[in-house]
Amino acid sequence: RQLELDLREALMTGQFRLNFQPIYNLKADRVGGFEALLRWNHPIRGEVSPVQFIPVAEETGLIMGIGEWVFHEACRVAAGWPDHVRIAINVSPIQFRSPGFLAIVLQALSRSGLPPARLEIEITESVFLDGEDNVLNMLHQLRAMGVRVALDDFGTGYSSLSYLRSFPFDKIKIDRSFITGVAADPSSAAIVRAIVDLAAALHMEITAEGVEDDSQLACLRGEGCDNIQGYLFSRPVEIAAIQQLLPAKL
Ligand code: G
Ligand code: G
Numbered sequence: 001r002q003l004e005l006d007l008r009e010a011l012m013t014g015q016f017r018l019n020f021q022p023i024y025n026l027k028a029d030r031v032g033g034f035e036a037l038l039r040w041n042h043p044i045r046g047e048v049s050p051v052q053f054i055p056v057a058e059e060t061g062l063i064m065g066i067g068e069w070v071f072h073e074a075c076r077v078a079a080g081w082p083d084h085v086r087i088a089i090n091v092s093p094i095q096f097r098s099p100g101f102l103a104i105v106l107q108a109l110s111r112s113g114l115p116p117a118r119l120e121i122e123i124t125e126s127v128f129l130d131g132e133d134n135v136l137n138m139l140h141q142l143r144a145m146g147v148r149v150a151l152d153d154f155g156t157g158y159s160s161l162s163y164l165r166s167f168p169f170d171k172i173k174i175d176r177s178f179i180t181g182v183a184a185d186p187s188s189a190a191i192v193r194a195i196v197d198l199a200a201a202l203h204m205e206i207t208a209e210g211v212e213d214d215s216q217l218a219c220l221r222g223e224g225c226d227n228i229q230g231y232l233f234s235r236p237v238e239i240a241a242i243q244q245l246l247p248a249k250l
């Protein structure tokens, strides 16, 4: 498959880069972190979305090498930020469940000097589909090191609530499909309110994803949401644009 060959080449020749989208802490009223988002500029195809190439990387096992590169690059960049600014990294289920994963995290931390408490790993519910035991074990090991774990795209899976009961997440990211209608649609608003309350009761932090306008922001503030992420505050940016976002205010 051509895309597979191209991905292999991309990893060897440095065609990947990271963009960073700020996560704004409404309680502290400042940027509290950035999510690393993988970008691939192919010499002929141009920019290829991770939605297209991550599944191929997963099928072919290339996700391991690509994911390792993401960890090293993201931690390297984040090590230069102020102490209160975290880096969030998306991890595919295949990567998370692989035996070598913890070693990659440890190596990225030690090589960059980034304190573990400033690293947050984002996983989705799909990580549980192939069995829960290894996942629980990995979550405990990461948290014992001080690394934080977030449940991404919350609310879109089949049994989100049962996972919350059994697994020690530090943070829940409310999927943007619920945020879109939060200001106009009473059902979306009720769901968001319930998730915010649930997270508070479980002592988990909350981020609302895909916040695009002021009316959504006003609702989320009203509900007591901890953090917002989305085009309203900033799109994902290149490394060079991070420094000017650090002091920015909503
Ligand atoms: O930034 P964008 O909307 O293009 O991201 C599309 C999808 O790709 C999102 O679901 C995001 O979580 C995923 N993604 C982005 N970067 C990474 C990465 O480094 N690793 C993995 N596994 N997924 C990523
Ligand atoms: O699956 P995950 O939540 O990791 O995906 C994050 C994706 O959401 C990224 O591809 C990012 O580019 C995209 N994104 C971030 N903010 C917004 C937003 O405000 N609106 C929309 N439509 N997409 C967003």
Ligand code: MN
Residues within 6 Å of the ligand: 035, 090, 122, 152
């Ligand atoms: Mn994410």
Ligand code: NA
Residues within 6 Å of the ligand: 152, 153, 154, 173, 175, 176, 209
């Ligand atoms: Na998400």
